[in-house]
Amino acid sequence: MNTQNKKLKKFIQHTAMIVFTLIMLYPLAWMVGSSLKESSSVFIDAHKIIPDVFRFENYIEGWKGFGGITFSTFFMNSFVIVIISTIGSVLSSTLIAFGFARINFVGKKLWFVCMMLTMMLPYEMVMIPQYIMFNGFGWIDTYLPLILPTFFGAPFFIFLIMQFIRTIPTELDQAAKIDGCGTFGIFFRIICPLVVPAMMTAAIFSFYWRWDDFMGPLLYLTTPAKYPVSLALKLFSDPNSVTNWGAMFAMSTISLIPVFIIFFIFQRYIVDGISTSGLKS
Amino acid sequence: MIPKKSEQSESVMDFPKTKMTEKPVKRFKSRKKKSGYENATGYLFISPFLIGLFCLTLYPIVYSFYLSFTQYDLLGSPTWIGLDNYTRMFTNDDMFWTSMKTTFFYAGVAVPFRLIFALLVALALNKITEMVGLYRTMLYLPSVVGGSIAISIMWRQLFGNDGAFNSFLALLGLPTHSWLGDPDTAIWTLIVLYGWQFGSSMLIFLAGLRNIPKTYYEASAVDGARPIQQFFKITLPLLTPVILFNMVMQVINGFMAFTPSFIVTNGGPMNSTVLFVLYMYRRAFEFFEMGYGSAMAWVMLVIIAALTALIFKSSGKWVHYEGEQK
Numbered sequence: 001m002n003t004q005n006k007k008l009k010k011f012i013q014h015t016a017m018i019v020f021t022l023i024m025l026y027p028l029a030w031m032v033g034s035s036l037k038e039s040s041s042v043f044i045d046a047h048k049i050i051p052d053v054f055r056f057e058n059y060i061e062g063w064k065g066f067g068g069i070t071f072s073t074f075f076m077n078s079f080v081i082v083i084i085s086t087i088g089s090v091l092s093s094t095l096i097a098f099g100f101a102r103i104n105f106v107g108k109k110l111w112f113v114c115m116m117l118t119m120m121l122p123y124e125m126v127m128i129p130q131y132i133m134f135n136g137f138g139w140i141d142t143y144l145p146l147i148l149p150t151f152f153g154a155p156f157f158i159f160l161i162m163q164f165i166r167t168i169p170t171e172l173d174q175a176a177k178i179d180g181c182g183t184f185g186i187f188f189r190i191i192c193p194l195v196v197p198a199m200m201t202a203a204i205f206s207f208y209w210r211w212d213d214f215m216g217p218l219l220y221l222t223t224p225a226k227y228p229v230s231l232a233l234k235l236f237s238d239p240n241s242v243t244n245w246g247a248m249f250a251m252s253t254i255s256l257i258p259v260f261i262i263f264f265i266f267q268r269y270i271v272d273g274i275s276t277s278g279l280k281s
Numbered sequence: 282m283i284p285k286k287s288e289q290s291e292s293v294m295d296f297p298k299t300k301m302t303e304k305p306v307k308r309f310k311s312r313k314k315k316s317g318y319e320n321a322t323g324y325l326f327i328s329p330f331l332i333g334l335f336c337l338t339l340y341p342i343v344y345s346f347y348l349s350f351t352q353y354d355l356l357g358s359p360t361w362i363g364l365d366n367y368t369r370m371f372t373n374d375d376m377f378w379t380s381m382k383t384t385f386f387y388a389g390v391a392v393p394f395r396l397i398f399a400l401l402v403a404l405a406l407n408k409i410t411e412m413v414g415l416y417r418t419m420l421y422l423p424s425v426v427g428g429s430i431a432i433s434i435m436w437r438q439l440f441g442n443d444g445a446f447n448s449f450l451a452l453l454g455l456p457t458h459s460w461l462g463d464p465d466t467a468i469w470t471l472i473v474l475y476g477w478q479f480g481s482s483m484l485i486f487l488a489g490l491r492n493i494p495k496t497y498y499e500a501s502a503v504d505g506a507r508p509i510q511q512f513f514k515i516t517l518p519l520l521t522p523v524i525l526f527n528m529v530m531q532v533i534n535g536f537m538a539f540t541p542s543f544i545v546t547n548g549g550p551m552n553s554t555v556l557f558v559l560y561m562y563r564r565a566f567e568f569f570e571m572g573y574g575s576a577m578a579w580v581m582l583v584i585i586a587a588l589t590a591l592i593f594k595s596s597g598k599w600v601h602y603e604g605e606q607k
Contacts, residue, residue, distance in 0.1 A: 013409055020402075021419045024477070028422065030445050031435040043443035047452060092329040099330075105323025115330065118338055120589070122537045124558050125582055128565050128574050129341035129348065135355065152333025183322045212428040214540055219566065230430045234544065237434045245438075252431035263425050267418055270425075274484045 035059070035249035042245040055246060059254065062247030066236055069225050071251060078211060078228035081143055085150040086206040090199050092153040097161035097195075098187050102173065119155035123215070131219055145220045146213070150206075157202040164198035165191060201269045207262055229255045349576035354569040366576035377577070379552055380560040387468060387556060388535030391475035396527055399482035404516075406483075407490045417487065424480025433474075433544035437461065440470045440545075461546060464553035471541045471554060482527050489523035490516070518601040525600050529592055536585055557581060 026049075033049035034042050035058055041051070063071045099105075100112055134145040173186050181189065217231040224235070233255055237248045263270065324331070349366055351359035370377050402420060406413055426432055438444050440460040447457040460466045497515050506514065539558040542548060548555040548563075561581070565574030 013405075014412070017405065017409065017416055021416055024420055024423060027432075027435060027439055027445075027477070028426070030439065031431070034438070042438075043441075046443055046448035047445045096327050096330040099323050099326025103319055103323035103326060105320040108323065111327060111331070111334075114334060118334065120533065121338065122533060122582075122585070124537055124539075124561065125578050126338060126341040126345065128571055128578060129344040130337065131566075132344070132348075132353075132355070132571060133341065149333065149337050151329065152337060153330045158330065183319075187326075208425070208428075212430070214430055214543075233430045233434065239437070248434070249438075252434050255431045256426050256429060259426055259429065263422070267421075271417070271421070271484055274481050274488075 031249055032253050035246060035253045037246055037249075039244050039246040042249070058244075058246035058250040061244060062236075062250040062254075065232065067224055069227075069232075071229070071232070071254070073225060074227055074229045074232040077226060078230070081146055081228055082207055082210040084143075085147045085210050086203050088147065088151040089154045089157060089206050090203050092151050093157035093202060094161055094192070094195060094199055095187075096153045097158045097165055098191055100158065101162045101165040102170075102186070102191070103183065115155050115158060119159065127215070127219070134220070140220060141222045141226065142220075143226070146216045150210075154202075154206070157206070160202055161195060161198045164195055168194050197269065200266065201272070204262060204266050204269055208259065211259060345575045345578060348572050349579050351572040353571040355571060359572060362572070366573050367580075369573070370576060370580065376552065376555065376560060380555045380557045383468065383553065383555060384536060384538075384557040387472060387475075387538065388532060391472040392528070392531045392535045394472060394476040395479050395531060396482055396524070398476055399479040399527075400486050400520075400524075402479065403483050403486035403490055404512075406487060417484070421480035421484060424478045427474075427478035427480075428540065430540065430544060433541055436470065436474050436541070437545045462550055464551045467546050467550055467554050471538075471545060474541055474545065475535065475538070482531065485523055485527055486520065489520050493519045521596075521600040522602060525592070525596050529589055532588055532592065533585055536581070536588075 029049050030047075033051060034046075036054050036056065037051040037058075038053060038055050039058075065071050065074065100108065100115075130145070130149075134140065137144075139145050168191065172190050176186050176190050212230060213228075214230045214234070217228050218234075221227055221231065224232070227235070233251060236242075236251055242248050348359060350361060350363060352362050352365075353359035406416055406420075409416070440446050442457075442459055442462065446460065450457050458466065460470050493516065497519075498511055501511055501515060537558055538556055539562065542554045542556040542559045543562075546554040548559055557577075558581075561574050561577045564570045564577060
């Protein structure tokens, strides 16, 4: 057809797409905008994104937190939990994935099926008995119930890394074997370096999930000074006590910054990770 | 760094096509019988998984089953009460039925809403040739942040009486409404929140669309097929395996939703948004009825297992597997 028509079609397509994208991003922009508004004006002409007066003080006031505990503490807590549990789940999942992908042992099929089943099992199913167990160990109000379970591998990550290991030719393993490498040598020298991209994907997902995790801290942590950001934010925004709306939006915005940073740096890994896991069927 | 990244990620992407990479492993196996050494190292490598499986999954599940027949408030030891928890749940607990109905409604509307939305957006993106990456990133963003508390808090204000949504309605001269205060509309704010996070489903659909060979469309166009026919005869059938996977994951997700109903509405108004997990949480951790909570967990598991089985069973009728893809 003629190029005029094609150009018009393209123009319409992109205009529609841009409008749609802006609508979808509006709530996020509104949150950021409100975080810079004066508390009294947040809900006057609430739809506005750009405040009349920019009030960066909201961030300073919000950062003071509550009960004498600042958000520095909450962020530190979150980082401790997130970093340790991410390292734990990625390392253990890599070990397990190698075992399943490269070693033939009796009963492998059975355990693999077990793993796929646990992937489908919702956490809520084991929430109560695990709580009773950890309560019995005296682990309430410690980070152990949040961190320790990650050291036993996460089925989703095991699966992800396994998929990746399977794309590595076994000829590499055999060549290493001829050169005198044992199973451990193959794992550490051949597989580990090659599987880094899959580990990165797993680490990014783990970071998101741990950062957003709310149920775990809600169940296990009782001392406010130990709260991670997610739980602190919940208390900070209690609808019955909030008066400083600007500060509440400011802290909500700030709690998402690590997520945004990771997302924009590593989005390739994330997009590919999701696309691959979704196509396995 | 950048070229390396894309190289590696492409090999991940390629996996679904070159699925049968297991062959070399099998060849390897037949040459060498499973030796004691291999058994030992195999179990050594998967030992973290086995410990986790037994201590953090299997034992708790068995324990939970036992607890569901007891009364236990964390003090003392559980008292055996037989089927009382279950009979109470089904015959003498209106809140159980309310939460069940709410959850079915929520999942039944929100999951198809999210999937259809994701599919439509993926189809639109698949038509465009420029700036796809940018749109994809931007539209995926709500999914990335959606699970966090900050978003639930923001949502509560967005749909509040003097929130941005009402402000828009007033601007357009439409009547405003107490969206979170009205038992009939509160659940819809949660459904919209769920649908808004369509990003990861969209990515999966997009990847699925990319896997459909262009030649199919070209061939059918030669035969005179119109775009709508192409959609229903080519695109949709070839996407069904991806839809199936998405559906199973989303149904489980939808039934397990907790944070939105806990933060955005806290179950209210008039208990109209008490989702099942929220009610279970309240029973177990606010009233300390561990036995009753466990019984609820089991009912939930049975429901989810039944739904998943139903989806898989029906999949034989509507999921289309390409000959070459097995």
